[in-house]
Amino acid sequence: MWAALRSMVMRDLTLAVRRVADVLTTLFFFVIVVSLFPLGVGPEMETLRVIAPGVVWVAAILASMLALGRLFGNDYSDGTLEQILLAPQPLSLLVAAKVLAHWLVTGLPLVLMAPLLGLQFGLEGEALWTLWWTLLLGTPAISLIGAVGAALTLGLRGGSVLVSLLVLPLYIPVLIFGAGAVEAQVSGLGATAHLSLLGAIAVLALCFAPLAAAAALRISLD
Amino acid sequence: MLEAVGLAAVRGDRRLFTGLAFSLAAGELLYVHGPNGSGKTTLLRMLCGLVLPEAGEVRWEGHSIRKLGEDYRRELLYLGHAAALKDELTALENLRVASALQGRPVSERQALEALDALGLEDCADLPVQVLSQGQKRRVALARLYLTPVRIWILDEPFTALDKKAVAGLEQTLANHLRGGGLVVLTTHQEVMLTAAVAKTIAMGSWGD
Numbered sequence: 171m172w173a174a175l176r177s178m179v180m181r182d183l184t185l186a187v188r189r190v191a192d193v194l195t196t197l198f199f200f201v202i203v204v205s206l207f208p209l210g211v212g213p214e215m216e217t218l219r220v221i222a223p224g225v226v227w228v229a230a231i232l233a234s235m236l237a238l239g240r241l242f243g244n245d246y247s248d249g250t251l252e253q254i255l256l257a258p259q260p261l262s263l264l265v266a267a268k269v270l271a272h273w274l275v276t277g278l279p280l281v282l283m284a285p286l287l288g289l290q291f292g293l294e295g296e297a298l299w300t301l302w303w304t305l306l307l308g309t310p311a312i313s314l315i316g317a318v319g320a321a322l323t324l325g326l327r328g329g330s331v332l333v334s335l336l337v338l339p340l341y342i343p344v345l346i347f348g349a350g351a352v353e354a355q356v357s358g359l360g361a362t363a364h365l366s367l368l369g370a371i372a373v374l375a376l377c378f379a380p381l382a383a384a385a386a387l388r389i390s391l392d
Numbered sequence: 393m394l395e396a397v398g399l400a401a402v403r404g405d406r407r408l409f410t411g412l413a414f415s416l417a418a419g420e421l422l423y424v425h426g427p428n429g430s431g432k433t434t435l436l437r438m439l440c441g442l443v444l445p446e447a448g449e450v451r452w453e454g455h456s457i458r459k460l461g462e463d464y465r466r467e468l469l470y471l472g473h474a475a476a477l478k479d480e481l482t483a484l485e486n487l488r489v490a491s492a493l494q495g496r497p498v499s500e501r502q503a504l505e506a507l508d509a510l511g512l513e514d515c516a517d518l519p520v521q522v523l524s525q526g527q528k529r530r531v532a533l534a535r536l537y538l539t540p541v542r543i544w545i546l547d548e549p550f551t552a553l554d555k556k557a558v559a560g561l562e563q564t565l566a567n568h569l570r571g572g573g574l575v576v577l578t579t580h581q582e583v584m585l586t587a588a589v590a591k592t593i594a595m596g597s598w599g600d
Contacts, residue, residue, distance in 0.1 A: 177492035181478070181485075188480040188519075249474025256440055257493040258466035264493075392443050 174259045175267045182271030185244075192240060197279045200233040204287045215292045222291035223301055223352035230280050230305060231341050234312050237276040238337070239330050241268065241320045242387065255391060261384040269317045269380065277309035293352070300355040303365055304348040311372040314379035315340050321386035344371055393417050394439070394543060394574055398448030401434045408434055410447070414593060418542070418572040421565070425578065426595025432578040433473065435595070436547050439576060440470045452543075466495060470545045475532040479521035483507060483531045486520060487538065494539050506537040510560065525552040536564055544568060546577040 186193050207225045208218055245251040254264055284305050288298045319337035323329035351364035393415060400410040408431030416422050424432050437443045439450055441457050441464065450457045457464045477486045487503040498506075507516050510530045515523055520531060529552045536544065544565075550558055558581070565575055 171495070173497045174492050174495055177489050177497070181481070181489045184485070185478060185480050247474075248478065249472055249476035250478060252437075252442060252470070252472055252474075253476045253490060253493060255442060256465050256468065256470055258462045258495050259493070260462070 171259055171263070174257065175263060178254075178264055178267040179271045182268060183274065186271070186275040192237075193275050193279070196233050196237045196276050197283065199236055200229050200280050201283060201287065203229040203232065205290060208290050218291040219293060219297075219356075220353075222288060222293050222297075223304075223349040225291070226284055226287060226301060226305070227308075227345050227349045230284070230309065231312060231338070231345060233280060234276060234309065234316060235334055235337070237272070238316045238320045238333060241272050241317060242324050243320075246324050246391075251387070252391060255387065261387065262380040265317060265321075265383045265387070266376070266380040269313050269383075272317075273310050273313040277313050281305045281309055297352050297356050300352045300361045300365075303361075304351045304368055307365060307368040307372050308344045308348045311344050311368070311375040312341060314372075314375035315344075317383040318379050318386060321383040321390060324387065324390040344368065347371070393453060394576075395451040395454075396439070396448065397451065399435070399438060399445045399450070400447040401431055401438060401443070402446045403431070403434060409595065412448070412593070414591060416574050416576070416591065417589075418574060419569050420574060420589040420591060421569055422574075422576040422591045422593065423579075424576065424593045424595065425580075426593075430595035432595055433547055435593075436470070436545050436576065436578065437472075439545055440468060441465070442470075467541050468543045468545065469494070469535060469539050469541045470547075471532055471535070471549060472547045475528045477520045477528060477531060480519055482517050482519055483512060483523070483534075484516045486531060487534055490535055491538050494535075494541075496539055498538050502538065503534075506534040507531070509537050510534050510557065526554060526557065529553055530557055533561060533564075536568070542573050544573060544575045544577075546575065548578055548580070550579050550581045 204226055207221065211217055211221065242251060245254065255261060257264065281302065285298050285302050288301050293301060316337050319333045322336065323333045326332060347364045347367045351361040351368070354364055355361040395415040396413055399412040401408040412435070414422065424435060426432055434443055438445055452460055452464050452467070481489070484500065484503050484507065487506060488498060491498045504516055507513060510533060512527065512530055512534070515527055520528060523531065533549060549561060553561065569575060
């Protein structure tokens with residue numbers, strides 16, 4: 171079974187390497203959206219520092235929405251998704267493997283890029299680190315929750331719009347605790363509580379999202 | 393033994409078939425034919441467990457395939473309309489990934505031998521997107537040589553194949569049946585299938 175899961179992850183990573191434009195679009199979208207804000211809001215350091223966590227988080231969520239259609243879409247249209255459903259492995263684990271690969275190519279680059287972007291907003295030291303940690307804990311949850319929406323809207327006309335309506339409200343807790351953590355850290359309260367809650371959301375999503383996505387895929391392919 | 397009991401399928405508000413029943417024992421071939429849109433693919437996907445029947449059930453060795461789940465899927469190879477190949481991966485990579493997913497990883501040498509058997513030795517390291525339609529179909533069919541499962545469910549396996557490949561596939565199917573395998577297939581082509589027992593299901597045209 172591990173061989174199957176490993177080959178699933180490796181397959182998706184190989185595909186991402188050979189279709190590198192797809193990966194870069196997500197990352198560039200994130201970088202550009204975040205960079206537009208200092209230009210639009212003006213160089214007032216205090217204002218920028220206040221809006222920074224929210225801006226980075228909203229941009230990360232929108233960037234991940236951009237990539238969500240590819241999570242199952244390509245496999246659906248070339249028929250490989252049927253083969254995945256017919257594999258004698260638990261579908262939820264295969265889905266988890268796919269989400270892991272998806273996060274590695276769409277989520278992780280955002281996490282790595284975020285500290286650099288934070289500098290544009292005058293974030294420093296601890297605030298920057300906190301932002302980094304919230305993204306590291308929050309983006310896997312975003313990918314996992316998104317997978318459920320992507321699976322539900324697979325093969326529907328206008329699926330990409332529908333998936334936004336379906337999934338964005340579910341991202342609200344992640345957004346609140348993600349952006350709130352930085353603020354709490356700066357104000358001296360400490361971000362431990364926020365980070366623990368983000369971690370809890372990620373663990374919950376890891377437990378339930380693959381099951382839900384697997385069930386949704388079976389319905390979508392019926 | 394693969395059995396279908398009182399199967400019914402509804403697509404949208406159209407009734408494709410009702411009360412469809414058959415049984416298929418080891419070494420037997422089921423040939424499903426009928427016009428476009430008569431529900432052949434739906435029936436095949438139902439036999440795989442991808443589509444839930446509106447009524448009735450599919451049984452394998454006397455147990456419902458819904459209950460068997462993974463144990464049934466381990467015995468099954470389904471090749472659908474789409475070739476189920478990733479365009480960006482090479483023929484070799486595609487085969488190895490498909491086999492690993494099936495729970496039976498193969499070595500590079502085994503995969504190459506399967507491609508050789510279909511005359512694709514020169515294409516093994518090419519990305520699938522540069523292959524012709526017939527070559528893609530043959531890459532998909534190479535899985536028949538790699539996964540020793542009992543039930544083959546093949547949707548239009550002869551499409552886009554040249555004469556030599558058709559003859560080769562007929563031979564492969566005959567060998568599989570002789571070895572106690574089961575085959576369910578649809579095709580529009582005239583093919584010579586030599587099976588000890590060949591059963592036929594004629595699907596009605598739409599509107600019937």
